[in-house]
Amino acid sequence: MKTYQQLFEIFSSHINAANYGSNPKELYEPIDYMMQLGGKRLRPILALMACDLFDSNIEKALHAAHAIEVFHNFTLVHDDIMDNAPLRRGKETVYKKWNMPIAILSGDLMMIKATELLCETETANLKSLLQIFNKTAIEVCEGQQIDMNFETQKSVSHDEYLEMIKLKTAVLLGCSLQIGALIGGASNDDAQHLYEFGKNIGIAFQIQDDILDTFGDGTITGKQVGGDIIANKKTLLLIELLESVHKDDKKLLDDLMQMTDAENKVQGVINLYDKYMIKQFAESKKQQYLDLAYQHLADVQVDEAKKTILTHTAEELMNRVS
Amino acid sequence: MKTYQQLFEIFSSHINAANYGSNPKELYEPIDYMMQLGGKRLRPILALMACDLFDSNIEKALHAAHAIEVFHNFTLVHDDIMDNAPLRRGKETVYKKWNMPIAILSGDLMMIKATELLCETETANLKSLLQIFNKTAIEVCEGQQIDMNFETQKSVSHDEYLEMIKLKTAVLLGCSLQIGALIGGASNDDAQHLYEFGKNIGIAFQIQDDILDTFGDGTITGKQVGGDIIANKKTLLLIELLESVHKDDKKLLDDLMQMTDAENKVQGVINLYDKYMIKQFAESKKQQYLDLAYQHLADVQVDEAKKTILTHTAEELMNRVS
Numbered sequence: 001m002k003t004y005q006q007l008f009e010i011f012s013s014h015i016n017a018a019n020y021g022s023n024p025k026e027l028y029e030p031i032d033y034m035m036q037l038g039g040k041r042l043r044p045i046l047a048l049m050a051c052d053l054f055d056s057n058i059e060k061a062l063h064a065a066h067a068i069e070v071f072h073n074f075t076l077v078h079d080d081i082m083d084n085a086p087l088r089r090g091k092e093t094v095y096k097k098w099n100m101p102i103a104i105l106s107g108d109l110m111m112i113k114a115t116e117l118l119c120e121t122e123t124a125n126l127k128s129l130l131q132i133f134n135k136t137a138i139e140v141c142e143g144q145q146i147d148m149n150f151e152t153q154k155s156v157s158h159d160e161y162l163e164m165i166k167l168k169t170a171v172l173l174g175c176s177l178q179i180g181a182l183i184g185g186a187s188n189d190d191a192q193h194l195y196e197f198g199k200n201i202g203i204a205f206q207i208q209d210d211i212l213d214t215f216g217d218g219t220i221t222g223k224q225v226g227g228d229i230i231a232n233k234k235t236l237l238l239i240e241l242l243e244s245v246h247k248d249d250k251k252l253l254d255d256l257m258q259m260t261d262a263e264n265k266v267q268g269v270i271n272l273y274d275k276y277m278i279k280q281f282a283e284s285k286k287q288q289y290l291d292l293a294y295q296h297l298a299d300v301q302v303d304e305a306k307k308t309i310l311t312h313t314a315e316e317l318m319n320r321v322s
Numbered sequence: 323m324k325t326y327q328q329l330f331e332i333f334s335s336h337i338n339a340a341n342y343g344s345n346p347k348e349l350y351e352p353i354d355y356m357m358q359l360g361g362k363r364l365r366p367i368l369a370l371m372a373c374d375l376f377d378s379n380i381e382k383a384l385h386a387a388h389a390i391e392v393f394h395n396f397t398l399v400h401d402d403i404m405d406n407a408p409l410r411r412g413k414e415t416v417y418k419k420w421n422m423p424i425a426i427l428s429g430d431l432m433m434i435k436a437t438e439l440l441c442e443t444e445t446a447n448l449k450s451l452l453q454i455f456n457k458t459a460i461e462v463c464e465g466q467q468i469d470m471n472f473e474t475q476k477s478v479s480h481d482e483y484l485e486m487i488k489l490k491t492a493v494l495l496g497c498s499l500q501i502g503a504l505i506g507g508a509s510n511d512d513a514q515h516l517y518e519f520g521k522n523i524g525i526a527f528q529i530q531d532d533i534l535d536t537f538g539d540g541t542i543t544g545k546q547v548g549g550d551i552i553a554n555k556k557t558l559l560l561i562e563l564l565e566s567v568h569k570d571d572k573k574l575l576d577d578l579m580q581m582t583d584a585e586n587k588v589q590g591v592i593n594l595y596d597k598y599m600i601k602q603f604a605e606s607k608k609q610q611y612l613d614l615a616y617q618h619l620a621d622v623q624v625d626e627a628k629k630t631i632l633t634h635t636a637e638e639l640m641n642r643v644s
Contacts (some may be wrong), residue, residue, distance in 0.1 A: 021460070027467045078430060084422040101404040101470060104426060108400060111430065115437050116456040118447055126449055127441060134438040138343070141431045145349045148423060187341045 002058065004316075011041055014062050015069065020113060028095045030106040031113070034073045037089045042317075043176040044069045047156050049309055050180030050194050053302050060122055061183040064129065067117035068176050071133075074110035075140055077103055082148065102114065111137075121183060129179055136175035143168025155242070156234045162203065170202025193296040200293035201314050207286040208234040208318055210274045215279055226266030232257050236285065237278050242268075244276045290318070323631050324380070326638075329370045333363055336384050337391065342435060352416040352428040353435070356395045359411045364639075365498040366391045371631055372502030372516050375624050382444055383505040386451065388496050389439035393455075397462055398431035399425055404470065434457075443505060451501055457499035465490025477564070478556045485524065492524025502507055515618040522615035523636045529608040532557040536592065537601055548588030554579050557608065559600050563591075566598045612640070 002010075018033045044065030051061035079085070080093035081103050087093065095103035117131055119126065146164045150156050178195035186194070213228045214237060228235050245253055251273060259265040273279060293314065297307055324332075342353045367385030373383035401407070402415035403425050409415065417425035440455055441448065468486045472478050500517035510515070535550045536559060550557050567575050575594060581587040595601060615636065619629055 021464075024464060024467045024471060026471060027464060078426055082426060102467075104400055104404060105463055105467055105470075108430075108433065109460060111433055112456055115452070116460070119452050119456065130437070130441050130452075134434055134441065137434045138431060138438070140348060141427055141434070142343075142349060145424075145427055147347045148344060148427075149348060210360045235547070 001052055001306050002048075003309065004045060004313055006048075007045045007052075007058070008041060010046050010058070011048065011062070011065060011069075015066055018066065020087060026098070026102055027106050027109055030077070030098055031110055032101060034077060034094060034110070035070070037091055041069060043072055043172060044233075046173060046176040046198060046313070047180030047183075049313070050177040050186070050191075051184035052309075053300070053306050054181060054184030054186045054190075058184075061180050063117050063120040064179050064183055067114045067133070068172070070110050070117060071114035071137060072116060072172065074107050075144070077107040077110065079144060079164075081107075082144070093296055105184075115202075117315070123183055125182060129182060132175055132178055132182075136171050139167045140169075141170045143171075150234050153234075156239055158236070158239060158243070161234065161236055161239050165206040166199065166203055169206055170199045173202040174199035187301070190300045193299045196296040197293045197300075197310070198288045200296065201317065204286045204289040204293065205288070205317055207236055208281055208292070208320075210237055211279060211282050211286070214243070214266075214273065226262070226270070229266045229269045230262050236282050237273060238269075240281050241276055241278050245272070249275075286318075290314075323374055324370075325631065326367060326371075326635055329367045329374075329380070330363060332380070332609075333370065333384070333387060333391075337388060347623035348420070348424055349428050349431055352399070352420055352424060353432055355419070356399060356416060356428075356432070357392070359413055363391060367495060368495060368498040368520060369505075371501030371635070372499040372508070372513075374631075375516075375628050376503060376506030376508045380506075380564070383502050385439050385442040386501050386505055387498075389436045389455070390494070390501070392432050392439060392462070393436035393459060394494065396429050396436060399429040399432065401460065401466060403429075404466070410448055425560070445505060447504060451504060451642050454497055454500055458493050461489045462491075465493075472556050475556075478561055480558070480561060480565070483558055483561050484560045487528040488521065488525055491528055492521045495524040496521035509623070512622050512624070516623045518618040518621075519615045519632070522611045522618065523639065526608045526611040526615065527639055529604055529611070530556055530642075532559055533601060533604050533608070536588075536595065540584045551588045552584050558604050560591075560597060562600050562603050563594055563598055566600075566632070567594065569622060571597075573581065578612050603604075608640075612636075628631070 015035060018035070020035075021028045021136075046060055047065040047068055048058045051058045077090060077094045080088055081095045081100055085093050086096050091097075094106060098106075115130070115133075118129060121129060123129060143166070146160070147168055150161075150164065162193055174195035174197070177192045177198040179262070181191040181194045182188075210228065213235070214226055216225065227233075228238070230236070239252065249272060252268070256265055256268040256272070259268070294311075297310060300307065337357060340357070341356075343350045368388040369390055370380045370383055373380045398410060401479075402410055403417045403422055407415050408418050411417075415425070416428060420428075437452070437455075440451060444453060445451060465486055465488070468482070469490055472486065496517040496519070499520040500513045503513040503516045504510075532550065535557070536548055537546065546552075549555075550560070554560070563575065571594060574590070578587055578590040578594070581590070606610045616633075619632060622629065
């Protein structure tokens with residue numbers, strides 16, 4: 001089994017050699033720009049790892065891994081327009097660096113290129129791969145819309161929130177593993193267990209993200225602690241607090257949500273989180289999804305030793321502090 | 323061979339029964355809205371006609387025809403954002419009726435649905451169909467970007483203009499015929515000739531569109547005569563005039579292009595078009611592409627009688643006055 005670092009290097013060489021096109025340059029320069037912004041390449045690496053579980057010839061999963069990374073970057077380009085986001089990985093977003101029409105159109109092109117790359121896979125079951133990929137791509141769009149709806153929606157339930165993070169981010173992790181596994185020759189059952197492993201890790205990871213925003217160490221994460229609180233963002237923490245809060249504390253919470261003094265607002269909400277044991281609640285939810293993920297991994301019919309790389313990657317993700 | 327009207331009815335029943343999804347409604351309502359705006363359904367009908375040339379069981383091309391129509395509507399939804407267009411077929415555009423994020427995201431979803439529909443085709447050569455479709459989809463994006471570039475580009479040559487209309491609109495007509503033909507069991511050669519037929523008809527049609535905007539009968543077309551002239555739009559007519567105009571008339575043309583009095587502007591430019599025989603030039607270009615189209619149709623190895631429906635459809639398109 002290859003390590004994350006080895007797979008990262010193989011994948012990096014592969015995409016560094018990619019030629020998406022050149023004319024008109026307004027359309028292709030943003031694609032090169034996005035694909036070179038870097039990142040940990042989690043999704044394509046998961047696809048390669050899953051292939052490696054069943055067939056050490058991981059080269060055959062490279063086109064699919066590439067397709068998934070291009071698709072992921074397409075969603076970032078379009079999401080940045082919708083969120084009016086100025087920065088992505090510390091650099092200007094496509095929408096800011098060029099303009100909105102170019103961000104729409106180069107994003108569209110990336111979506112099409114993703115399908116084109118997936119179609120380059122040498123496989124007898126291209127149709128299955130495409131069906132999994134299209135289903136996931138549709139869910140990612142649905143997740144983004146549900147997330148946007150939350151901004152104006154008066155109340156959001158746990159279930160709605162968990163469904164949103166599942167669609168918006170977790171299913172693509174599952175899809176990456178499932179497609180990689182199928183290319184490696186996995187049975188449908190094994191590929192499905194890997195999908196569930198990735199999906200549940202993804203949900204746990206998003207919950208972790210919510211916890212870290214409020215309870216992380218700002219000096220390590222490099223982010224403003226309590227950013228979500230300041231923005232009244234409907235995270236799992238706030239949703240649980242809104243559902244649990246006693247009548248006596250309701251007015252206090254309402255006042256805190258209107259407060260403009262950021263420092264006192266963050267401290268006030270954290271006091272309520274502590275009082276209602278919200279962090280513990282979120283940690284236990286996270287653990288439920290992790291447990292579920294590992295149950296599915298246990299059901300995959302390959303040597304336990306081979307699974308270490310996946311367990312290790314999941315642990316690294318969950319132990320990250322930034 | 324089925325008539326346009328028969329195919330239109332079969333296709334209409336098919337898409338009226340379509341269920342694209344429902345949740346979240348913000349994402350699916352715009353898709354239903356767009357797909358129900360109607361239109362002549364030219365591209366899917368061409369796909370069905372091409373299938374019918376080789377196999378009267380046109381049902382098997384319905385998913386692909388549907389995919390092409392959904393793809394075409396995806397491009398309209400995104401183009402309308404980029405062009406800031408308020409109306410589409412007399413109704414509000416998705417971007418105006420909902421908002422920009424919803425138009426981006428529901429368009430994205432339509433693009434994915436198009437691929438999903440194409441994958442439903444029962445065929446042994448799905449990979450070929452997808453390759454043709456993806457190649458065309460990429461070209462359509464390129465054409466839209468080149469068209470946007472023209473707005474700020476100082477000078478545009480004939481060749482650049484013809485390349486733009488080929489990419490932006492003509493290749494999708496060719497692709498529709500090629501995919502329909504392949505599903506019907508055509509040889510690659512026959513499918514390629516039909517692609518060239520559709521592409522060249524598409525280019526001729528766009529040139530016709532430019533001619534009609536200036537020389538059409540406004541009472542019949544229902545459009546303001548000379549709209550392109552008023553907007554200084556770089557049509558084949560204006561491009562040719564800019565290239566042919568003598569030094570003596572250059573100043574007059576420059577003045578006309580700055581003029582705010584629409585009526586005198588249109589008449590002044592038309593006078594120059596007449597002086598330099600620009601309409602005749604455009605008509606002859608159009609005829610070149612039509613001739614090329616019919617040469618390719620002649621090379622398709624099916625009974626001549628069967629081709630009548632395609633010739634008739636092309637003539638109807640070219641004789642339209644609106």
